[in-house]
Amino acid sequence: MQKTNENEIFQNEPKKVIVMDNGTTKTKIGFAGDDSPTAEFSTILGRPVRTDYPYTTRLDLYRCGDAFESCRGLLTKVLPVQKGIITDWEHMEIFWEASFKYDLRIQIEEHPLILTEKPWNRKKNKEITLEYFFEFFHVPKFLLVDSGRLSLLSFGQRSGTVIEIGEQNFHVSIYNNTSYSPFAFVESEISGREATEHFLKLLSNRSFFLTSFAERQIAADMKNFCSVSLDFAKDFSNEKKAKIIYEFPDGQEIDLYEEVFLVPEIFFQPSLIGLDSLSVQDAFFELEKKTEKENFFTNWGKSKKEIFKKVYLTGGSTMFPNFAERLQKEINNFGNEFETEVISTPERKYSPWIGGSILGSLKEYEDLFINKKEYEEFGDSIIYQKF
Numbered sequence: 001m002q003k004t005n006e007n008e009i010f011q012n013e014p015k016k017v018i019v020m021d022n023g024t025t026k027t028k029i030g031f032a033g034d035d036s037p038t039a040e041f042s043t044i045l046g047r048p049v050r051t052d053y054p055y056t057t058r059l060d061l062y063r064c065g066d067a068f069e070s071c072r073g074l075l076t077k078v079l080p081v082q083k084g085i086i087t088d089w090e091h092m093e094i095f096w097e098a099s100f101k102y103d104l105r106i107q108i109e110e111h112p113l114i115l116t117e118k119p120w121n122r123k124k125n126k127e128i129t130l131e132y133f134f135e136f137f138h139v140p141k142f143l144l145v146d147s148g149r150l151s152l153l154s155f156g157q158r159s160g161t162v163i164e165i166g167e168q169n170f171h172v173s174i175y176n177n178t179s180y181s182p183f184a185f186v187e188s189e190i191s192g193r194e195a196t197e198h199f200l201k202l203l204s205n206r207s208f209f210l211t212s213f214a215e216r217q218i219a220a221d222m223k224n225f226c227s228v229s230l231d232f233a234k235d236f237s238n239e240k241k242a243k244i245i246y247e248f249p250d251g252q253e254i255d256l257y258e259e260v261f262l263v264p265e266i267f268f269q270p271s272l273i274g275l276d277s278l279s280v281q282d283a284f285f286e287l288e289k290k291t292e293k294e295n296f297f298t299n300w301g302k303s304k305k306e307i308f309k310k311v312y313l314t315g316g317s318t319m320f321p322n323f324a325e326r327l328q329k330e331i332n333n334f335g336n337e338f339e340t341e342v343i344s345t346p347e348r349k350y351s352p353w354i355g356g357s358i359l360g361s362l363k364e365y366e367d368l369f370i371n372k373k374e375y376e377e378f379g380d381s382i383i384y385q386k387f
């Protein structure tokens, strides 16, 4: 009998599926089957002002991430993802290459890849993404999945309602196994960026002026100390008592009062910052209304209640304490036909990635991947024949 050496066995092992979530601010990347991403880093790039650096140095500079400020003058800031959609392919390609090489230390052409996308991503974007991964990165298998659907999977569900609020995305979407419907999605203009802007304004009213990129990052981090009010009128009229004392990196301190409630309140009352956008609860009601179109749920073989009775929260901007409780109160106190439960987990910031990790590690989902042969045979259109 022929002896197989250990190396051969190893080489024949299928390589682990890579899961990547390119958010507007943060990229989460890692291996399917793991509980959390291997790395999380800024999706912001710095384009070198000078063009005569060697290629490898350029890759390092591009990936300056949160150190952007210290490289000021050398770099121009580039945001290749805007509102969850890739808008700058040239820089995205560099960013992807560096992520595989430096953060995961893998040869991407050996690994199947799951990439998240915004619900109702544009057709053209889907096709370009597919071309990049098959023709430039030469992945053996590829799957592009809606972040809401993946989040749902992270909660162990395939049908239901998802509210995702990140840095520049706010959408409510409903799912029923693998069916799609154009009525199943509502967006709002209010997300993490607006909350940070509002915090900056409130701080400037108190004579703390944070203007540079690094200082704005401080305001974004300060949001971690905010909390959603369960009774806004009561909390707002409370006696002036510091809720939190925050220490800036330079040692200066600030007592935070009602700011801690005012910042996340914009998700429930966008008019506080003069925005004529849907609040979280109104976005939920708007989607319910949209589905009242003829035969919507009959076509899905589900009742309205089955889809809307549970709402799953995902994305960094739902991380404020009491977000789920307040939303549940708003939905059920204002004329919902049935009791809705709002569900959140401590790791909901990573829900799209975790859902990808589950999807990539289960045999039952293997057929959903597009493989190289199918891509070569059917071209871009293959993306509409699958999940």
Ligand SMILES: Nc1ncnc2c1ncn2[C@@H]1O[C@H](COP(=O)(O)OP(=O)(O)OP(=O)(O)O)[C@@H](O)[C@H]1O
Pocket (backbone or CB within 6 Å): 022, 023, 024, 025, 026, 027, 083, 084, 165, 166, 167, 168, 169, 170, 191, 192, 193, 220, 221, 223, 224, 225, 314, 315, 316, 317, 318, 319, 320, 349
């Ligand atoms: N603990 C927290 N409390 C409040 N806000 C938070 C918390 N953690 C993160 N955020 C905010 O969540 C946003 C980032 O969330 P997330 O990582 O889901 O977005 P993203 O994937 O980069 O962007 P998007 O999904 O919009 O394209 C930022 O605005 C950040 O300030």
Ligand SMILES: [Mg+2]
Pocket (backbone or CB within 6 Å): 022, 023, 024, 147, 166, 167, 315
């Ligand atoms: Mg995101």
